[in-house]
Amino acid sequence: MSSTPSSLPPRGSQANDDERLPVAFTLNGETVDTQVHPLDTLLEVLRDKLRLTGTKGACHEGECGSCTVLVNGIPMNSCLILAPQVQGSDLVTVEGLADGETLSNVQQAFLDLGAVQCGYCTPGLLIAAKAFLETCPDPTPEQIRKGMEGNICRCTGYVKVIDAVIEAAKTMPSLKGARHEQA
Numbered sequence: 001m002s003s004t005p006s007s008l009p010p011r012g013s014q015a016n017d018d019e020r021l022p023v024a025f026t027l028n029g030e031t032v033d034t035q036v037h038p039l040d041t042l043l044e045v046l047r048d049k050l051r052l053t054g055t056k057g058a059c060h061e062g063e064c065g066s067c068t069v070l071v072n073g074i075p076m077n078s079c080l081i082l083a084p085q086v087q088g089s090d091l092v093t094v095e096g097l098a099d100g101e102t103l104s105n106v107q108q109a110f111l112d113l114g115a116v117q118c119g120y121c122t123p124g125l126l127i128a129a130k131a132f133l134e135t136c137p138d139p140t141p142e143q144i145r146k147g148m149e150g151n152i153c154r155c156t157g158y159v160k161v162i163d164a165v166i167e168a169a170k171t172m173p174s175l176k177g178a179r180h181e182q183a
């Protein structure tokens with residue numbers, strides 16, 4: 001399985017309104033097998049077809065990160081991905097972070113530290129933070145700023161978000177064992 005979606009169709013390519021393509025992928029651990037218009041974005045399919053509205057769309061130009069989802073473990077802007085490109089991929093949206101009623105450590109840290117205001121950017125930030133902490137398990141504030149610079153919050157500053165990511169780093173499930181071994 002490729003770690004990134006397959007390449008974009010040629011610019012200027014056309015598709016009939018009623019044209020559909022089959023696409024199958026794993027979404028938050030469940031198999032999805034559906035039909036999409038060739039030019040549907042992944043964001044549109046997630047929200048409008050699959051009714052997972054946690055992922056937000058704002059700029060629709062790849063500039064704000066509000067639509068971030070994990071594609072094979074890599075945070076990507078779902079507004080820039082055509083749905084047929086995720087054939088065979090493993091997707092995680094914000095709905096896939098919690099374990100039933102139990103929030104993920106990143107969600108809990110955002111909640112505990114009040115790193116949410118209007119909340120519109122929050123799903124994208126949570127996904128980005130999870131992916132970032134997998135690659136940078138003990139980050140400095142500057143590393144967090146750099147590592148998550150693709151995610152924009154329009155409400156205020158990022159102080160509490162950075163605090164929450166640092167807090168979440170202390171409890172990253174997949175990193176606890178590795179840290180223990182290093183100790």
Ligand code: FES
Nearest residue numbers: 058060062065079
């Ligand atoms: S809506 Fe996708 S990056 Fe802004």
Ligand code: FES
Nearest residue numbers: 118119121153154
């Ligand atoms: S909390 Fe409102 S845009 Fe970030």
